[in-house]
Amino acid sequence: MGTQKPYHHGDLRQQLLLAGEQALLDMPIDDVSLREIARRAGVSHAAPKHHFASMADLLGEIAARGFQKFVDALESAAENSQSQTAEDRLFAMGRAYLRFADDNSAVYGLMFGQVVKMSMTPALTKSSYEAWTQLENAVAQVTGALRAPIAATHVWSSVHGLSMLKSARRLPPHVSLHAVEEENLRMMIAGLKEA
Amino acid sequence: MGTQKPYHHGDLRQQLLLAGEQALLDMPIDDVSLREIARRAGVSHAAPKHHFASMADLLGEIAARGFQKFVDALESAAENSQSQTAEDRLFAMGRAYLRFADDNSAVYGLMFGQVVKMSMTPALTKSSYEAWTQLENAVAQVTGALRAPIAATHVWSSVHGLSMLKSARRLPPHVSLHAVEEENLRMMIAGLKEA
DNA sequence: CTTTTTATATTTACACTGTAAAGATACGAG
DNA sequence: CTCGTATCTTTACAGTGTAAATATAAAAAG
Known part of the structure; x- marks a missing residue:
């Protein structure tokens, strides 16, 4: 069967x-x-x-596929990164993250939104877990494995928050979008390296 | 009239x-x-x-009122903060932010979501601008006025992102929610103080 | 090859939704 | 008291997601 x-x-x-x-x-x-x-x-x-079974089920499957493309995009960004330092690889992943959210804003909204419940789509749980693991590994190269789980949450929060504020147009008009991305990633990584 | x-x-x-x-x-x-x-x-x-005029209009008004309560909550948190340092006041505001998002998750979702368009609700533009100003002022006490706009974006992204990941249950099960909040705020402020 | 079973797709139906227009109602102004 | 008008109700329409009954075609069984 x-x-x-x-x-x-x-x-x-x-x-x-x-x-x-x-x-x-x-x-x-x-x-x-x-x-x-x-x-x-x-x-x-x-x-x-x-x-x-339902529309939410279909959207959940789309979100799960989104996570797979998402993981691929970040992975290839990390590989193509010229620099060898862990910070720079993380930076490259952050840029790829923001780019993915921009280019796939609707699917990105499903991946992290409320319409698709984590519980009802096993594929979503699995693929989002893979994304998380990928990020946590990249972060561990900077902070060490011990602090990685919490540090990865900080990374994810920061980049996810910026993506959402951008796509919902909640950033004030007097900040340059491009400058904000670079500077935000910089501050985010700086916060990581604190004891 | x-x-x-x-x-x-x-x-x-x-x-x-x-x-x-x-x-x-x-x-x-x-x-x-x-x-x-x-x-x-x-x-x-x-x-x-x-x-x-429409349902989105009604929800937009509710979101605008949400921003007002939001500003009040953060202001009173900053005032009630025992400490006098700018960092600690910002920390207190961050905690109040997370608490507000928790206690008013649906309204919070409207305030920062896609259903209510910024353009169609003047009251929303105004009250969200006030919230932004409040944050930018608090951040300026830490970073100086010059870096405040960008730094405030970093603060907002980080705390907003964490709120969203929490409410959408996108954080992995092996991170303690309470620990994450404190540590995230700490890293966020640490990132601020970098040159 | 024929028959039966099963998975797939359509049709129909139901209870909702947001919005628009027409009708009833009651208040405020004159 | 009368009139106009803002407010509310009723009715209607085009959608929606979901469920059940019906039709169809493919696969399996004989």
């Missing part, structure tokens, strides 16, 4: 995920409904029921 | 704001609808139209 073979449509499950991701990219988030996603996949509005 | 006198109901506008705030306190946010708020105020579902 393992392989999910297409019956009528041709792997509708995958198509729905793709259609949902696309919709989140190119229309206002309030317009992204289950029916709209079904429409984009070319099926009736009730078809998704056979692949996803 | 100034004073909004009650005609039939008795200052329904105020009642709707209160009912909305109460609903956001004691039911899941998905269940808080315009009709539910009207129900709680004891009026028909179309009555709010005469006081608020």
Whole structure:
């Protein structure tokens, strides 16, 4: 029973995920409904029921895939980082983080928002845990393993907070967005290195 | 035209704001609808139209009031702070911030979320600007006025990020929530004091 | 190859939602 | 007292997510 073979449509499950991701990219988030996603996949509005128990379930799966791309983006940023110091690798990851949040703001909102509950999507729990582990390892190179869990929380809070304030347009107009990113990452890492 | 006198109901506008705030306190946010708020105020579902152009408008007003309470909470926390040092006052404000976000998570979500657009609610722009000014002043006592705008962004990002990760339950299970708050604030302030 | 079973998709239905327009109501001004 | 107008209710409409009944096509069994 393992392989999910297409019956009528041709792997509708995958198509729905793709259609949902696309919709989140190119229309206002309030317009992204289950029916709209079904429409984009070319099926009736009730078809998704056979692949996803609810809309939150579908969005949870999209969020989980988001975390996977997220981990990949940060990993390749760390690898491509020219410098060898742990601080600089962390800095590069921070920039990649902010960039990911910008380029995928709707999915990012799902990954960290309230509509998708952590409990109801096992895939989300798993992939977000992988993201966390990745960050904690990178932080451990700077702070040591002992302080890594708490320090990683500080890193995540800081970068996540900036992403959210930016995307919600809650930053005051008199701060330069680009300068803020660089300086924020700098202060965040400086705070890490304190005893 | 100034004073909004009650005609039939008795200052329904105020009642709707209160009912909305109460609903956001004691039911899941998905269940808080315009009709539910009207129900709680004891009026028909179309009555709010005469006081608020749309649901987002009503929520925007609630968010603006949230910012006012928010400013009050931080101010009184700074005043009641035993210590005289600027760092400690900022620390106290940070704790008050986290507490406010905990105790008013739904309203806090409106204040910083996507459903209420900054542009469509002038009261929100004003009250959030006041909050920003308050923070920037407190930060200036630590960093000096020159670096205050950027430094304040770092403070806000860090504390906001932690609030969001907490309320969305995105922190990994192996970190103690209470320890994280204290340590995060500590690292955040340490990062501030770097050149 | 035919029949049966099962997974998939559609249709229909229900209880909601936010918003808009038309009708009733009661207050304030003249 | 009358009139106008702001307020509230009723009704209506286009959406939504979800559930159940129905149709269809593929796979499995004979």
